[in-house]
Amino acid sequence: MSGAPDRPDLIGQRIPRHDARDKVTATIAYAADWAMPGMLHAVVVRSPYPSAQIRRLDAARASAMPGVVAILTAKDVPHNTLATDVPGQTTTVGPLRAHLHVLAEDRVRYQGEPVALVAAETLEQARAAAEAVEVDYEPLPGVFDTATALAPGAPRVHEAGNLLAEWRIARGDVAAALAGAAVVIDGEYETSFVDSGYIEPEAGVAWIDGDGVVTIRLATQVIEHYRDVAEVLGVPQNRVRVIGTYVGGGFGGKEDVTVEVYLGLLAWKTRRPVKMVWTRQESLLSRAKRHPYRLRYRTGASRSGEIVAQQVEIVGDSGAYAYLSALVLLYSTVTAAGPYRVPNVAVHARVAYTNNPPTSAMRGFGAMQVVFGYESQMDRVGAALGLDPVHVREVNALRRGDTLPVGQVIETHVALPVLARRAWDSLGEPTPPRAPHVRVGRGLACNLQPYGRIVWLHDWSSAWVGFEMDGSLVVRCGAPDVGGGQASSLCQIAAGVLGVPLARVSVHISDSALTPLSGTTTASRQLYMSGNATLKAARELREQVLGVAASMLGVAAIELDLVEGEVRARDGRTLALKDVLAGCARASVPRSRLAVYHAPAGEPIGFMKVGGPDMAPHTPQTLAHGPAEPGRGSGKVFPDYTFGAHAAEVEVDTETGVVRILKYVAAHDVGRAINPTSVEGQIQGGVVQGLGYGLLEEVLLDEGVNQTTSFASYLIPAAGDVPDVQPIVCESGEGLGPYGARGIGEPPIGPPAAAIANAIAAATGARLARLPMTGERVLRALGALDGKDG
Amino acid sequence: MIVRFTLNGRPREVETEPHRTLLDVLRDTLGQLEAKEGCAEGACGACTVLLDGRPASSCLTLVPLVEGRRVTTVRGLERDGRLHPLQESFVAHGAVQCGFCTPGVLLTALWYVEKNPGADREQIRQALGGNLCRCTGYTKIVDAIEAWSRRATAEAGP
Ligand code: FES
Ligand code: FES
Numbered sequence: 001m002s003g004a005p006d007r008p009d010l011i012g013q014r015i016p017r018h019d020a021r022d023k024v025t026a027t028i029a030y031a032a033d034w035a036m037p038g039m040l041h042a043v044v045v046r047s048p049y050p051s052a053q054i055r056r057l058d059a060a061r062a063s064a065m066p067g068v069v070a071i072l073t074a075k076d077v078p079h080n081t082l083a084t085d086v087p088g089q090t091t092t093v094g095p096l097r098a099h100l101h102v103l104a105e106d107r108v109r110y111q112g113e114p115v116a117l118v119a120a121e122t123l124e125q126a127r128a129a130a131e132a133v134e135v136d137y138e139p140l141p142g143v144f145d146t147a148t149a150l151a152p153g154a155p156r157v158h159e160a161g162n163l164l165a166e167w168r169i170a171r172g173d174v175a176a177a178l179a180g181a182a183v184v185i186d187g188e189y190e191t192s193f194v195d196s197g198y199i200e201p202e203a204g205v206a207w208i209d210g211d212g213v214v215t216i217r218l219a220t221q222v223i224e225h226y227r228d229v230a231e232v233l234g235v236p237q238n239r240v241r242v243i244g245t246y247v248g249g250g251f252g253g254k255e256d257v258t259v260e261v262y263l264g265l266l267a268w269k270t271r272r273p274v275k276m277v278w279t280r281q282e283s284l285l286s287r288a289k290r291h292p293y294r295l296r297y298r299t300g301a302s303r304s305g306e307i308v309a310q311q312v313e314i315v316g317d318s319g320a321y322a323y324l325s326a327l328v329l330l331y332s333t334v335t336a337a338g339p340y341r342v343p344n345v346a347v348h349a350r351v352a353y354t355n356n357p358p359t360s361a362m363r364g365f366g367a368m369q370v371v372f373g374y375e376s377q378m379d380r381v382g383a384a385l386g387l388d389p390v391h392v393r394e395v396n397a398l399r400r401g402d403t404l405p406v407g408q409v410i411e412t413h414v415a416l417p418v419l420a421r422r423a424w425d426s427l428g429e430p431t432p433p434r435a436p437h438v439r440v441g442r443g444l445a446c447n448l449q450p451y452g453r454i455v456w457l458h459d460w461s462s463a464w465v466g467f468e469m470d471g472s473l474v475v476r477c478g479a480p481d482v483g484g485g486q487a488s489s490l491c492q493i494a495a496g497v498l499g500v501p502l503a504r505v506s507v508h509i510s511d512s513a514l515t516p517l518s519g520t521t522t523a524s525r526q527l528y529m530s531g532n533a534t535l536k537a538a539r540e541l542r543e544q545v546l547g548v549a550a551s552m553l554g555v556a557a558i559e560l561d562l563v564e565g566e567v568r569a570r571d572g573r574t575l576a577l578k579d580v581l582a583g584c585a586r587a588s589v590p591r592s593r594l595a596v597y598h599a600p601a602g603e604p605i606g607f608m609k610v611g612g613p614d615m616a617p618h619t620p621q622t623l624a625h626g627p628a629e630p631g632r633g634s635g636k637v638f639p640d641y642t643f644g645a646h647a648a649e650v651e652v653d654t655e656t657g658v659v660r661i662l663k664y665v666a667a668h669d670v671g672r673a674i675n676p677t678s679v680e681g682q683i684q685g686g687v688v689q690g691l692g693y694g695l696l697e698e699v700l701l702d703e704g705v706n707q708t709t710s711f712a713s714y715l716i717p718a719a720g721d722v723p724d725v726q727p728i729v730c731e732s733g734e735g736l737g738p739y740g741a742r743g744i745g746e747p748p749i750g751p752p753a754a755a756i757a758n759a760i761a762a763a764t765g766a767r768l769a770r771l772p773m774t775g776e777r778v779l780r781a782l783g784a785l786d787g788k789d790g
Numbered sequence: 791m792i793v794r795f796t797l798n799g800r801p802r803e804v805e806t807e808p809h810r811t812l813l814d815v816l817r818d819t820l821g822q823l824e825a826k827e828g829c830a831e832g833a834c835g836a837c838t839v840l841l842d843g844r845p846a847s848s849c850l851t852l853v854p855l856v857e858g859r860r861v862t863t864v865r866g867l868e869r870d871g872r873l874h875p876l877q878e879s880f881v882a883h884g885a886v887q888c889g890f891c892t893p894g895v896l897l898t899a900l901w902y903v904e905k906n907p908g909a910d911r912e913q914i915r916q917a918l919g920g921n922l923c924r925c926t927g928y929t930k931i932v933d934a935i936e937a938w939s940r941r942a943t944a945e946a947g948p
């Protein structure tokens with residue numbers, strides 16, 4: 001008894017987001033805008049040393065200072081261990097385990113590691129008391145780069161050793177293929193530590209609510225961290241509630257726990273509301289960064305440009321704790337050969353502990369760093385063989401049915417050749433150099449980025465859609481909105497299916513107690529997962545309501561449509577939605593629907609076990625080996641991938657080394673653009689973060705001591721640093737999301753650094769292999785070309 | 791000490807310590823939460839207000855300095871409950887993602903375009919140099935400002 005198929009009139013429309021008006025009038029209450037009566041202010045006491053023993057910690061003097069209500073150290077924390085792996089809504093965590101101490105016990109392993117918490121009546125009092133907490137540190141030798149960390153006899157960051165995780169892929173016969181290749185290109189590349197750099201620092205307020213539930217309102221990508229707070233407090237998980245605010249930018253930096261555990265502890269101990277807002281300096285000092293990588297590629301190609309072998313070595317810096325490093329490295333391992341069909345592949349990837357700041361999730365999640373490697377190599381293969389950059393990628397592009405080195409079969413359309421051609425051609429007429437010392441060149445870079453979580457995490461999302469009696473619509477979904485339009489898309493999908501004007505839709509998100517859980521806003525998964533859950537709920541609700549209308553009109557449901565707030569029959573009769581909803585009540589048919597969407601699931605590949613603190617020593621893991629036979633699909637890791645191709649035109653000032661981007665085009669197959677404006681915004685924003693990564697951004701560390709703890713020294717792109725980004729939105733309709741959408745949150749950040757490096761090479765002949773490509777590094781590379789010692 | 795100034799057209803008087811910043815007074819004393827703190831060191835522009843019509847980082851402005859002056863926040867842009875056309879343009883062009891930079895960006899843009907009606911995209915980009923946005927990549931912000939500037943110039947007419 002189902003109605004006529006819903007007409008997704010709203011899909012593909014450039015609809016202003018439901019929250020845009022509130023944001024231009026600044027009426028949204030972000031995390032730091034919240035206050036509670038009688039609220040305390042809290043700060044974290046952090047280690048100034050990157051590696052030290054805590055000999056003595058004395059808070060007596062600080063505790064006696066005016067206004068101080070609580071000072072907590074490790075011994076005050078009921079369960080001082082926090083699991084930091086695989087957050088969110090997963091049924092299976094799998095064998096990956098990573099932990100850290102909520103507050104340091106006798107050892108600190110990075111500068112900025114939390115040692116104590118202070119809560120006081122005012123922020124000034126809390127800060128003064130934090131200064132007065134006496135900690136007697138004995139500095140210890142540390143390790144500050146991966147080569148040292150992995151060398152025999154290196155100081156150990158953790159007891160079990162410095163090698164945190166190691167993945168391998170061995171497909172085909174790389175040595176033989178390299179021996180028979182027409183060209184072999186060797187390249188070493190280095191990427192840097194970078195910060196998420198959202199403009200809103202980490203913040204939240206916690207209180208014990210009237211029902212005794214520990215309630216924490218904060219900026220987070222993962223409301224499911226309420227479970228971690230419960231574990232630390234030693235209370236049942238249903239006694240902690242996380243309310244996620246509209247987030248002022250996340251990019252992975254608000255995926256791990258930030259302030260929630262500290263706030264939960266302090267509210268629990270003081271029984272008073274507590275607020276914590278990190279300063280910019282604190283955020284830049286202590287929040288997890290993107291892993292810097294050392295990449296070594298050896299690429300073999302045939303005379304006609306087919307890549308016959310790819311040998312890749314990856315070493316990443318995890319900093320002092322594991323967080324999500326093993327998984328970040330897994331993404332790198334799976335995508336290391338790029339969006340290409342390569343019959344012989346060997347990947348050896350390791351990630352090591354150091355006494356640098358921890359690294360974890362950041363937009364692109366390991367599939368990002370390797371683009372700089374494989375696309376620089378691709379360009380050099382093309383140049384060595386005299387092949388056009390688009391052509392060499394066309395020749396090698398993956399196609400549906402091809403198998404990735406890990407063994408996963410690509411099941412959806414790959415638009416890569418079209419994307420590369422369109423991006424490249426859209427650069428238009430070449431720009432003439434504006435002065436004799438300026439060179440202009442163009443570069444191309446392609447990528448693949450998974451969307452959705454690893455299949456053995458058995459990911460799911462749920463959403464609730466319901467009518468009010470007046471015909472207005474409510475969507476409830478646990479998804480946090482980090483600014484990508486996550487909540488808005490859900491409104492658009494539900495409104496389209498149920499024929500309700502958007503102005504009549506309200507959406508409630510991101511509350512672990514009151515909205516159905518839907519998992520993390522990470523991994524480019526929210527439109528895919530919660531979009532599907534909302535679509536399912538809305539369609540089921542439509543059937544319910546039209547079923548009732550059908551009996552009211554005495555026709556079959558298939559004769560009915562739900563448009564603009566009324567039910568229309570093919571014979572021209574209409575029923576006001578309000579009357580149908582009253583009919584639902586009389587017929588005892590609910591006016592709402594809860595739906596769960598389960599992503600395609602799978603079993604872990606290889607024997608996955610990763611070492612780390614409090615864990616058994618690490619064991620190397622082989623993800624895939626043997627010949628890469630087409631159709632050999634044992635190695636499914638991700639639900640699907642999004643592909644992209646970016647083209648850049650740059651000018652290089654040969655006197656200063658400064659690189660300026662003249663034109664930038666970014667093409668992605670997004671499956672289906674639910675809201676093209678939002679899709680373009682994701683592409684443009686991701687590209688500019690990628691340009692920052694390529695040209696500007698670098699967390700500078702001196703023996704683990706951070707030299708870039710302000711926005712004056714840690715530079716993110718300003719409007720004048722970057723050009724307009726021209727997005728090309730291609731819609732194959734082949735994604736796994738609603739209406740065939742693919743994830744687009746992360747993919748656009750991958751290619752920019754490589755596209756620029758390739759453009760610099762085209763302009764000057766100099767190959768930049770170290771990020772960021774600052775003026776100084778460009779000059780050095782140009783000097784090396786001239787035979788001068790740079 | 792007592793400091794008196796005009797906030798969005800209304801006279802205000804606050805009792806404050808002389809070392810407090812305008813941002814703290816706006817947020818903590820006056821409950822004007824539309825000015826955001828992104829860095830507290832003059833580098834991000836989230837706290838931008840207009841001081842006698844010119845953009846200023848309220849996180850670096852000590853409150854005694856605003857005595858007798860006009861302070862405008864983004865809440866001062868609406869007229870009779872209607873959005874300012876520049877705000878409308880931001881909504882229509884998708885220039886807002888997380889929205890945390892938006893109040894500051896709007897105020898800087900308003901000041902600049904009113905002063906330089908025919909500004910081109912590159913000039914708009916340079917003018918926004920002190921307002922960081924991590925989400926949008928700026929293209930749609932510049933689209934929104936340019937479209938409003940064109941319309942305003944056309945309406946002003948020859
Ligand atoms: S908070 Fe004032 S400039 Fe950043
Ligand atoms: S919209 Fe998020 S910082 Fe600008």
